[in-house]
Amino acid sequence: MKAVCFSGLRDISVETVPDPEIILPTDALVRVSSTAICGSDLHLYNGYNPAMKKGDILGHEFMGEVVDVGSEVKTLKVGDRVVVPFNIACGACYFCKRLEFSACELSNPNAIEAAMLLGYPAAALFGYSHMYGGYAGGQAEYVRVPYADVGPLVVPRDVPDEQLLFLSDILPTGYMAAENCNMRPGSTVAVWGAGPVGLMAALSAQLMGAEQVICIDEVPERLELAATRCGAQTINFQDCDDVVEEIKALTGGRGPDAVIDAVGLEAHGTGIMELYDRTKQALRLQTDRPNALREAIQACRPGGTVSVPGVYAGIIDKMPFGVAFGKGLTFKMGQTHTHKYMRTLLDHVLNGDIDPSFIISHRIGLDGAPDAYKAFNDKHDNCTKVVMSPFAA
Amino acid sequence: MAHDVQDSGGVRVVSTAITIHRPQREVYAQWRNFPGLPRFLQYVESITEEGECSHWIVDAPGGTVEWDAEITADVPGQVIRWKSVGDADVVQRGEIRFEKARQGSGTEVYVTIGYRPPAGLLGVGVAKMMGKGPGKQIDTDLHRFKQFMEYGGIATIHGQPRGAAQHDEWQEEQEEDKEQKAREAQKEGVPA
Numbered sequence: 111m112k113a114v115c116f117s118g119l120r121d122i123s124v125e126t127v128p129d130p131e132i133i134l135p136t137d138a139l140v141r142v143s144s145t146a147i148c149g150s151d152l153h154l155y156n157g158y159n160p161a162m163k164k165g166d167i168l169g170h171e172f173m174g175e176v177v178d179v180g181s182e183v184k185t186l187k188v189g190d191r192v193v194v195p196f197n198i199a200c201g202a203c204y205f206c207k208r209l210e211f212s213a214c215e216l217s218n219p220n221a222i223e224a225a226m227l228l229g230y231p232a233a234a235l236f237g238y239s240h241m242y243g244g245y246a247g248g249q250a251e252y253v254r255v256p257y258a259d260v261g262p263l264v265v266p267r268d269v270p271d272e273q274l275l276f277l278s279d280i281l282p283t284g285y286m287a288a289e290n291c292n293m294r295p296g297s298t299v300a301v302w303g304a305g306p307v308g309l310m311a312a313l314s315a316q317l318m319g320a321e322q323v324i325c326i327d328e329v330p331e332r333l334e335l336a337a338t339r340c341g342a343q344t345i346n347f348q349d350c351d352d353v354v355e356e357i358k359a360l361t362g363g364r365g366p367d368a369v370i371d372a373v374g375l376e377a378h379g380t381g382i383m384e385l386y387d388r389t390k391q392a393l394r395l396q397t398d399r400p401n402a403l404r405e406a407i408q409a410c411r412p413g414g415t416v417s418v419p420g421v422y423a424g425i426i427d428k429m430p431f432g433v434a435f436g437k438g439l440t441f442k443m444g445q446t447h448t449h450k451y452m453r454t455l456l457d458h459v460l461n462g463d464i465d466p467s468f469i470i471s472h473r474i475g476l477d478g479a480p481d482a483y484k485a486f487n488d489k490h491d492n493c494t495k496v497v498m499s500p501f502a503a
Numbered sequence: 504m505a506h507d508v509q510d511s512g513g514v515r516v517v518s519t520a521i522t523i524h525r526p527q528r529e530v531y532a533q534w535r536n537f538p539g540l541p542r543f544l545q546y547v548e549s550i551t552e553e554g555e556c557s558h559w560i561v562d563a564p565g566g567t568v569e570w571d572a573e574i575t576a577d578v579p580g581q582v583i584r585w586k587s588v589g590d591a592d593v594v595q596r597g598e599i600r601f602e603k604a605r606q607g608s609g610t611e612v613y614v615t616i617g618y619r620p621p622a623g624l625l626g627v628g629v630a631k632m633m634g635k636g637p638g639k640q641i642d643t644d645l646h647r648f649k650q651f652m653e654y655g656g657i658a659t660i661h662g663q664p665r666g667a668a669q670h671d672e673w674q675e676e677q678e679e680d681k682e683q684k685a686r687e688a689q690k691e692g693v694p695a
Contacts, residue, residue, distance in 0.1 A: 115666035128664040128673065134656055165666030202654045204524045204607055216650045219658045222643045231646070234658070246663045254663060 112500065113167045113250035114479040119157040120487070122480040127167065130246060130254040135182035138258035140192060144271040145172035145248045147479075147496040148196075148279055149305050150421050152487050153376065154239065158423060161227075161241035170196035170236040171278040172248030173271060176262070183258045192262035193456075194255055195448035196279040198234040198245060201260035212445035217257065218243040233445070249479060251500045263452045266460070272467035273459050275497065276310070281466050282451040284310025284372070287419035288318055290442035291368035295319035298366040300357050300409055301342070302402035304332035306469050306495050307419055308372035312340035313464060315370075324360055326353060326405075328378060331492045339468045347380065357409045365411035373402035374420025386428065400426040407434050418443035472496040508638050516617040517638040521645045524609040525652045528580045531601045531610075533652060535583060543648040543657070545640070556588070568592035594619040614641060 111130075117123040130139060148171050154162055173193040179186055186192070198218075199211035206214050214233035218224055221231035224241050237247015246254065255262060265274050284307050291299055297320045301308045304327035312323045325336035326345045333344040343360060350356045358365055377399045378384070387399040406416055407430050416439050434441075458464045471494045474482055478498070485493040509516045523530050533539070537557050541547045548560040548567070561568045570591035576584035576598075586596035595618035602611045650657045662676045 111664070113664065113666070115668075117666070117668065123666065125666045127666055130664050131662070133659060133662055136656060163669060165668030165670075167665060200650075200654050200658075202524075204522070204609065207524070216654050217658055219660060221646050222639055225642070226639065243658070244660050246660070246665060250664075256658065 111251040112476050113246075114169060114476055114498075115164075116154060116162050116166045116168055117164050120155055120484075122155065122168070122483045124477055124479055125165075127250075130252050132178055132180045133254060134256060135180040136257055136259065137180045138176050138183055138186050138255045138262065139178040140172070140174040140194060140253050140255050140262070141177045142172050142174040142248055142251060142253060142500050144174070144275045145169050145250075145498050145500065146275060146278075147171075147249070147482060147486055147498075149307065149486075150238075150374075151483070153374075153421060153423070155483055155487055156376065158375065159239045159241070161239040163240060163244075166237070166239070166244070167246040167250050168237045169247035169249030170238055171275065171280070172236075172253060173265070173275050173278060174253075176258075177252070179258060186258045186262055186264070190262070190264045191267055193265055193274050193277045193452065194236070194248065194253070195261050195263070195277075195282075195452060196236055197445060197448055198236065198243060198256055199260055199449055200257050206260070209447060209450045211447045211449040220244060249476065249498060251476070261449060263456060265456060269460065270467070271499075272470060272497065273465055274456070276306070276466045276469075277452050277455055277459070279446070279448065280306045281310050281455050281464070282448045283307050283419050283446040284312075285314040285451050285455060286446045287311040287370050287372065287417045288314035288320075290417040290419075291315065291370065291415050292440075293318045293320055293368065296321045297368060298322040298324075298361050299368045299370060300324040300326065300361075300366040300406070301336075301370040301372055302326045302377075302406055303372035303374075303420060304329070304336040304342075304344070305372065308370070309335055309340055309469055310466060311370050311372050311417075311419065312336055312342050313466070316341055317458070317463060322361070322366070324357060324366065326357075326402075329489050332494055335468065335494065353405050354408045361411070365409050366414065367411060368415040368417060369406035369410045371403045371406045371416070371418045371420045374418075375399060375422050375424075375426075377401035377403075377420075383428070400429065404428070404430055407439065410437065410439055412437040413439075415440045415442060419446070469495040470497050474498050475502055476500050514617050514619050516615065517641055518613070518615040519638060519641055519645065520611060520613045521642075521649055522604050522606065522609050522611050523649045523652050524607065526608070527601050527603055527610045530612065530652060531580045531583075534599060534601075534648070535577070535579075543651055544644045545647065557585075561593075570595070612645065614645065616641065 113127045115123050115125050176190045197212050199206050199214040200216040203215040217234035225231040234243025236245050288311050299315045299320050301312050304325045315323050323342040325342040327333050328348045336342040337344050347353050482496040485491045507518050537550045537552050546562050548562050551558045556573050559570050570587045571589050572585045573588050574585050582600045584598045597616040600613040604611050647657050662680050
């Protein structure tokens with residue numbers, strides 16, 4: 111089959127690889143109808159994950175049709191149309207039983223290596239390095255899906271892929287980020303990053319009754335989507351001297367009730383802190399660039415909530431923790447418990463409350479992956495979201 | 504999973520702990536079934552039991568190591584202690600303790616193993632098997648045991664597709680799978 115493979119730093123190849131097979135009796139095989147490139151795939155592309163191997167198949171946002179199931183699969187059937195969550199969860203362990211699926215203790219065959227490296231046995235993800243299990247990803251014609259009765263969500267046939275695909279990651283991720291804000295009707299929230307997750311968080315905040323949503327980014331077309339599709343006020347941080355002051359000016363001088371960092375470890379910024387982070391990261395004295403998080407902490411109102419769906423991987427510094435303490439902020443963060451939200455969000459999509467397809471800017475086949483990774487990484491060509499259809503004519 | 508390693512007088516002592524989300528008696532019973540342990544213990548080829556004694560055969564890089572072990576304590580649901588006897592390749596003693604978990608309804612499993620690695624090439628092999636950080640193999644095996652207890656199977660990506668850069672590894676795994684299947688077919692009839 112054809113698959114998108116990691117071939118080294120900023121090097122993506124489309125290769126013919128062996129077809130996947132059922133390995134364990136609880137596996138299913140899915141024929142992929144649509145698969146997307148996620149912002150977090152760019153962290154791999156840019157070499158932030160040392161546990162990637164050349165030849166690893168990428169991708170963790172995908173959907174398709176079940177073409178085979180193992181002998182112990184009970185509910186999923188051949189022919190089912192499914193969306194597959196990006197994290198892999200067993201459904202049986204202590205954390206899965208608590209619906210904290212992203213903390214699954216069993217799904218990662220390399221859990222001990224992960225624990226030695228990270229200090230905890232991270233759950234597995236599709237296509238996201240050997241630290242997270244090394245499972246082949248979904249940017250391919252076929253994928254082996256473990257724990258087939260736990261992850262895949264069966265979806266109706268009469269709704270287009272583009273409205274459903276993002277149930278695999280960014281829609282639940284944005285939704286959980288908003289839920290983590292303890293929002294009430296009338297709440298105000300500021301979102302750093304108007305990329306796919308930030309836009310989904312803005313949309314979810316509206317759905318939960320937020321009265322004011324402010325989106326911060328530097329890419330004009332992304333800010334336009336935030337304004338026109340998510341009802342947000344927008345701030346282009348390249349056009350203003352002080353983002354924090356600008357936000358306070360929009361929120362009665364007090365700051366928003368909640369702030370969301372939908373940027374994560376590769377934040378861009380301006381001024382001296384940007385230079386500081388870039389230098390430290392280049393010297394490997396710091397793994398992540400936490401510019402967005404610093405601003406979010408400074409902008410949040412006293413007693414407010416800082417919600418972090420943006421991915422952080424390592425160590426950061428110069429955090430204004432005294433400000434966070436002084437204001438009595440609540441921090442909520444982490445990988446999305448995707449499985450927990452998929453059904454609720456499917457209902458929202460079917461009811462017409464949410465149609466996330468507006469973020470898609472590029473529709474291609476798998477062969478276009480190398481160029482698409484580059485365009486998405488460079489934010490060229492108005493690239494907000496790339497969807498690949500492996501079998502499209 | 505938090506192992507601690509100490510050396511004293513040529514004996515290496517590794518202790519570690521893991522919480523398994525199953526009742527104490529069940530976890531104990533599964534472990535007490537020695538002939539079934541090779542399912543979780545990656546390098547253990549076979550364990551046969553004769554009365555109070557068991558015979559262990561372990562694949563180590565550099566050769567097979569064998570020893571006889573006798574049970575020195577066995578309290579159902581709580582603890583099993585053993586030590587190697589006679590002319591063992593790896594002189595060792597160990598303890599596995601089962602306690603009711605303080606979090607949730609599971610079992611806290613505490614393992615302590617003291618061993619004296621053999622000299623020479625085989626010793627290097629045993630050291631290699633125990634992983635770069637000693638204790639890593641014990642943690643890996645306990646995680647496999649946990650998976651079996653909680654889910655009934657052990658997660659793997661063995662044999663999955665990948666790009667040309669990993670073609671050799673892929674081919675190796677295909678052959679290992681074939682050998683494994685042949686071995687399993689041979690083992691049929693051994694009680695699980």
